[in-house]
Amino acid sequence: MLFLGIILTALGSAFYHLNPNNNTIVWDRIPMTIIFMAFTAITIAEFINPLLARNLLLPFLFLGIGSVLWWYYTEIKGHGDLRVYFFVQFYPMIFTPLIMVLYYTGESKFSFRYLGLILVWYIVAKIFEHFDLTIYAYTGISGHTLKHLAAAVSTLYFVLLFRKKYTCQNSSRTGMISSYSPKRYF
Numbered sequence: 582m583l584f585l586g587i588i589l590t591a592l593g594s595a596f597y598h599l600n601p602n603n604n605t606i607v608w609d610r611i612p613m614t615i616i617f618m619a620f621t622a623i624t625i626a627e628f629i630n631p632l633l634a635r636n637l638l639l640p641f642l643f644l645g646i647g648s649v650l651w652w653y654y655t656e657i658k659g660h661g662d663l664r665v666y667f668f669v670q671f672y673p674m675i676f677t678p679l680i681m682v683l684y685y686t687g688e689s690k691f692s693f694r695y696l697g698l699i700l701v702w703y704i705v706a707k708i709f710e711h712f713d714l715t716i717y718a719y720t721g722i723s724g725h726t727l728k729h730l731a732a733a734v735s736t737l738y739f740v741l742l743f744r745k746k747y748t749c750q751n752s753s754r755t756g757m758i759s760s761y762s763p764k765r766y767f
Contacts (some may be wrong), residue, residue, distance in 0.1 A: 583619035590616060618638070623696070665686065698738045710724060713728075
């Protein structure tokens with residue numbers, strides 16, 4: 582779900598940037614909520630319990646997608662309500678480090694590092710977004726552009742995390758990946 586959300590965000594963001602308005606931003610925001618909710622479920626799987634995370638993923642996805650649809654519905658009615666969407670977007674920034682600290686074990690050290698870097702780059706992206714015009718005034722590069730680059734770095738850490746978790750050392754005899762176990766996650 583996480584990587585599906587990333588692919589859909591790239592497509593949705595491109596669609597939105599071709600014609601920025603409230604109708605097209607829906608297709609940018611929905612995939613992002615898939616990423617936020619999958620990230621939260623991954624954190625739960627890594628630090629608390631994979632089965633719990635699997636059971637929470639679908640409700641999390643409904644909450645995330647529903648938050649955008651709620652905003653869009655209320656926007657059409659003339660008073661766009663972003664409260665649930667903001668909760669969905671910012672809750673993982675609080676929830677993730679809390680889980681990581683409270684449920685840290687030596688076994689989770691690897692995931693702690695990568696999930697922490699993902700979170701840091703997400704925060705950097707939000708800072709770039711918040712100071713968009715100021716950054717542009719001083720550098721000639723929009724904060725929005727830098728936000729996309731920071732999000733790409735965050736995505737790189739997702740790729741590295743999954744690559745390291747699901748591949749083992751190459752077999753010296755065959756040069757093939759010696760084991761692959763997608764069962765840990767969904």
